[in-house]
Amino acid sequence: MPIRIVLVEPQHPGNIGAVARAMKNMGLRELHLVKPALFPHQEASARASGADDVLDAAVVHERFDQAIADCGLIVGTSARQRHLPWSIVEPRECSAQIIQSSRDQTAAVVFGAERTGLTNVELDRCHLLMTIPTASEYSSLNLAMAVQVVTYELWLAARPGAPPPPERDVPLASAEEVSRLYVHFEQVLEEIDFKDRTGGGHLMARIRRLFNRAQLDQNEMNILRGILTAVQSRRRPAGKV
Amino acid sequence: MPIRIVLVEPQHPGNIGAVARAMKNMGLRELHLVKPALFPHQEASARASGADDVLDAAVVHERFDQAIADCGLIVGTSARQRHLPWSIVEPRECSAQIIQSSRDQTAAVVFGAERTGLTNVELDRCHLLMTIPTASEYSSLNLAMAVQVVTYELWLAARPGAPPPPERDVPLASAEEVSRLYVHFEQVLEEIDFKDRTGGGHLMARIRRLFNRAQLDQNEMNILRGILTAVQSRRRPAGKV
Numbered sequence: 001m002p003i004r005i006v007l008v009e010p011q012h013p014g015n016i017g018a019v020a021r022a023m024k025n026m027g028l029r030e031l032h033l034v035k036p037a038l039f040p041h042q043e044a045s046a047r048a049s050g051a052d053d054v055l056d057a058a059v060v061h062e063r064f065d066q067a068i069a070d071c072g073l074i075v076g077t078s079a080r081q082r083h084l085p086w087s088i089v090e091p092r093e094c095s096a097q098i099i100q101s102s103r104d105q106t107a108a109v110v111f112g113a114e115r116t117g118l119t120n121v122e123l124d125r126c127h128l129l130m131t132i133p134t135a136s137e138y139s140s141l142n143l144a145m146a147v148q149v150v151t152y153e154l155w156l157a158a159r160p161g162a163p164p165p166p167e168r169d170v171p172l173a174s175a176e177e178v179s180r181l182y183v184h185f186e187q188v189l190e191e192i193d194f195k196d197r198t199g200g201g202h203l204m205a206r207i208r209r210l211f212n213r214a215q216l217d218q219n220e221m222n223i224l225r226g227i228l229t230a231v232q233s234r235r236r237p238a239g240k241v
Numbered sequence: 242m243p244i245r246i247v248l249v250e251p252q253h254p255g256n257i258g259a260v261a262r263a264m265k266n267m268g269l270r271e272l273h274l275v276k277p278a279l280f281p282h283q284e285a286s287a288r289a290s291g292a293d294d295v296l297d298a299a300v301v302h303e304r305f306d307q308a309i310a311d312c313g314l315i316v317g318t319s320a321r322q323r324h325l326p327w328s329i330v331e332p333r334e335c336s337a338q339i340i341q342s343s344r345d346q347t348a349a350v351v352f353g354a355e356r357t358g359l360t361n362v363e364l365d366r367c368h369l370l371m372t373i374p375t376a377s378e379y380s381s382l383n384l385a386m387a388v389q390v391v392t393y394e395l396w397l398a399a400r401p402g403a404p405p406p407p408e409r410d411v412p413l414a415s416a417e418e419v420s421r422l423y424v425h426f427e428q429v430l431e432e433i434d435f436k437d438r439t440g441g442g443h444l445m446a447r448i449r450r451l452f453n454r455a456q457l458d459q460n461e462m463n464i465l466r467g468i469l470t471a472v473q474s475r476r477r478p479a480g481k482v
Contacts, residue, residue: 018383018386021379021382021383021386022382022383022386024376024378024379025375025376025379025380025381025382025386026375026376027375027376027378047383049381049383050379050381051379092397132393133393133396133397133400134266134267134268134396135265135266135267135268135396135400137265137268138262138265138266138291138292139266140266140290140291141262141263141266141389142259142262142263142288142290144386145259145262145263145266145385145386145389148382148386148389148390149389149390149393152373152374152390152393155374155375155376156333156374159374159376
């Protein structure tokens, strides 16, 4: 399955190893690490047990953007019940969608640091926010345990005999294309002197959330880019290109 | 939920702590340990994180029988694809049944030692054998990860709003009652001079499996005990009691 597990700033090398094992148990191989505190590390290798091949192939990045640049669907994970305008789904609900999306382009499931989780800036890059259901008394799963539950659900949805996920006509736009859209968008807003009235300069964050929630496909991406370009060319004085 | 997690001879104290956390995340509290290699232990406490209350309340036993004596439904777990005459189910299939059964009498889910799993003698005491689905390449989950997946499924089946499990009219017989039935059964077989023709003295093991698979309820238990007693009294010479 072309599904990538991304760990952002994991602090405990033992967790990285345990994640590698959890992934291999459930048929996943693509592990990406953003600024791990300690890696490689003997404790990671010890906990990986028979999954040292997954651990050895792990890709390390300096920035979160790099870890998801070539991905289509990006799913963030969070234990916290935040009051934020993301679509919150449970692993069981969205597994088939992740599998389906990964057929066109690598899908990413992103896990934040052990104590702090993903930042709002990182969540802004995600199409979906996934929460593992827990008892209310103690909702914070260990990082590797959370990966195990999510990869277990992915395996149930992907294994031979699993019901086929709903079809999507057109592949999702990649994270990089979406980033370029936002740069373009911001540029156009500047050119047309659009005022940010959100208070605190949240305009672009809101626009990003809106389009991320919508999960743009490649056709829609082309349409939006076309519109932005059209707006720009109408603004340009006649005679200039 | 009156559902007990039983770890038989866990070798790594870190796993015991991680199991306590996984349980509390999913609303479970009853942890029983049979001959743990190292317990209490600082590594168990460290991995338990916010679940030290579950860890502190863990009950330690010398023998497996003691850990399940007061339980009704007993579910063993195994990674191995053994060719054995137990009903093999997946966590999702049997969670509602475990919840339902726990309403009458504590249910137990039993996990074997990290490297070796449950022995056949231990599996003989179980009504069901549960296997977590995995990729075929690497099917051995870490012990605490296996507990996390199973307790996650139990929580999904038990949480408010979960579909109600099918009703059972009569409570299951307890493990202790079932043990006494087998003692009684063996006694009767001796008294009637029944020959073990299974080769290797497997007769009682086969009888145990058959009745465990059937998941005897308390009425059925009474009926069977009554039959055994009736057989015995017919065998006794007139005048003796």
